[in-house]
Amino acid sequence: MTLLKLEGLTARYGASQALIGVDLEVGAGEVVALMGRNGMGKTTTVKAICRMIPSEGRLSLDGQDLHPLPSHRVARLGIGLVPEGRRCFADLTVRENLIAAARPGDWTQARVTALFPRLGERLTQRAASLSGGEQQMLAIGRALMTNPRLLILDEATEGLAPIVRQEIWAAIAALKREAGLSILLIDKSLRELAGVSDRAVILERGRTVWTGAMADLTPELGERYVGV
Amino acid sequence: MIPERLLTFAVPAALLAVALWALAVEEPFTITLATRAAILALAAVGLNIALGIGGLVSLGHAVFFGLGGYAMGILAHHAQTYTTLDLGPLSISGSKSMPLIWLVAVAVSALAALLIGLLSLRTSGVYFIMITLAFGQMFYYFAISWSSYGGEDGLSIYVRNGFPGLNTLDPIQFFGLCFALLCLALLLYARLRAAPFGLALNAARQVPARVETVGLSPLRLKLLAFVISGAITGLAGALFADLNRFVSPTMFSWQLSGELIVLIVIGGVGRLTGPVIGACLFVLLEHWLGALTEFWHIWLGVILLGIVLFARGGIVGLLTGKAGPHV
Numbered sequence: 001m002t003l004l005k006l007e008g009l010t011a012r013y014g015a016s017q018a019l020i021g022v023d024l025e026v027g028a029g030e031v032v033a034l035m036g037r038n039g040m041g042k043t044t045t046v047k048a049i050c051r052m053i054p055s056e057g058r059l060s061l062d063g064q065d066l067h068p069l070p071s072h073r074v075a076r077l078g079i080g081l082v083p084e085g086r087r088c089f090a091d092l093t094v095r096e097n098l099i100a101a102a103r104p105g106d107w108t109q110a111r112v113t114a115l116f117p118r119l120g121e122r123l124t125q126r127a128a129s130l131s132g133g134e135q136q137m138l139a140i141g142r143a144l145m146t147n148p149r150l151l152i153l154d155e156a157t158e159g160l161a162p163i164v165r166q167e168i169w170a171a172i173a174a175l176k177r178e179a180g181l182s183i184l185l186i187d188k189s190l191r192e193l194a195g196v197s198d199r200a201v202i203l204e205r206g207r208t209v210w211t212g213a214m215a216d217l218t219p220e221l222g223e224r225y226v227g228v
Numbered sequence: 229m230i231p232e233r234l235l236t237f238a239v240p241a242a243l244l245a246v247a248l249w250a251l252a253v254e255e256p257f258t259i260t261l262a263t264r265a266a267i268l269a270l271a272a273v274g275l276n277i278a279l280g281i282g283g284l285v286s287l288g289h290a291v292f293f294g295l296g297g298y299a300m301g302i303l304a305h306h307a308q309t310y311t312t313l314d315l316g317p318l319s320i321s322g323s324k325s326m327p328l329i330w331l332v333a334v335a336v337s338a339l340a341a342l343l344i345g346l347l348s349l350r351t352s353g354v355y356f357i358m359i360t361l362a363f364g365q366m367f368y369y370f371a372i373s374w375s376s377y378g379g380e381d382g383l384s385i386y387v388r389n390g391f392p393g394l395n396t397l398d399p400i401q402f403f404g405l406c407f408a409l410l411c412l413a414l415l416l417y418a419r420l421r422a423a424p425f426g427l428a429l430n431a432a433r434q435v436p437a438r439v440e441t442v443g444l445s446p447l448r449l450k451l452l453a454f455v456i457s458g459a460i461t462g463l464a465g466a467l468f469a470d471l472n473r474f475v476s477p478t479m480f481s482w483q484l485s486g487e488l489i490v491l492i493v494i495g496g497v498g499r500l501t502g503p504v505i506g507a508c509l510f511v512l513l514e515h516w517l518g519a520l521t522e523f524w525h526i527w528l529g530v531i532l533l534g535i536v537l538f539a540r541g542g543i544v545g546l547l548t549g550k551a552g553p554h555v
Contacts, residue, residue: 071437072441075440075441080441092427096427100427142442
């Protein structure tokens, strides 16, 4: 069953056309990698999905058109975003960050700290005082506390130490395996993406240029469109 | 350094102790000063919800203080003149009952905060400050021209309004009433700040766009905070009018809005006991320095300057050694 569907999605920043025609589907319980070089429209696509920028074309979640909805209503429908650059609520503690985002559902503070034990050790610490990796874990935990049906991770491992990246990837794999969450992943690590993703969608200059099973993404295609 | 938790109990206890000491040594004027501090603190606790948690620098909170005052003044005026208040087809008699007056003051202030908030919260920063200031000035000049209720001269109430089971003319009993309401407001503030609503409001102050991504509307959060804030400040206005047995357009003045902000900044923005400390210091300076010179505001300005430059967390920050609640 298709959860998220984008068809011919277009978006612009002023006079600049950022998305020309993005086609993308994420099924229930499916993990989809959204790939492409820098500046090809990956983050813009995420912003359009979350209604943070205006867009045109088809954009629906579980059959419901998202275009008439403001950003917070889209989140309430079940799209949890882990934005690029983390952006935790710096003045709040770890616990407060989680409580502020909490919505009823299976994901609770206890479940988030079981997924990220480091957060459990730092519940009373201000988010601003956490390391980059811990802030990333908090950003994921905060998104999970909204009890989403679809989790979007935009460059979740960017700029992190290798050992922390491993922890994050292990958590994403656990989310797929145990929670059965639908996930849309943006990352540059082809090897790790291949380990968790079912399908891949590649963007080139604001357009979907390739869609297929992750297993079908050959090194040549990776080299051609993603540069890895 | 003093733990902030200790201040939570020590500061209101000190205010209560001053009033009880004044009762013991038969200094009713000191009880009145303590009452004035408690009422100003109550108004500032209200503003602290919008300013301290939500980051809303409202230069129009005197609107709610004044509306609370006029709610009391108008109801008491009609009660003491045995006339009715005609609102189109509705004809309402006046009242000398504090609980009823408080209810009206809170309802009117909350409604005004809702309408003002709906318009002003679509802006931010300096524009929000200017819009709230403009609303304050509108109400101020309206009150000046409202001749039915005294216009520029204001309204005098002959006898303080009553509260069931209490003699409100007795300074200590009226103080007790104001002090109890202040404690309730402090409790509400503490609960709100720690509740998901307060945390989300705090988050909306920091990064509004990120709050939207967790399914919350920053506008609605701020609007609700503004309404609660205005309602509490309105209640304080009704008590202030009862304390002085007088209401006038100055209750709507932008200077009063500014003074409420100053109280909070001196005590500590977003700190639970900050408004209480700020209000007590303000009343002390007003009384002591005011007796020495009519330019006592200069010294208040010097203190404010010192705190802004050298103590970012206000007096609470100085006492606790923490510039913010979590630092």
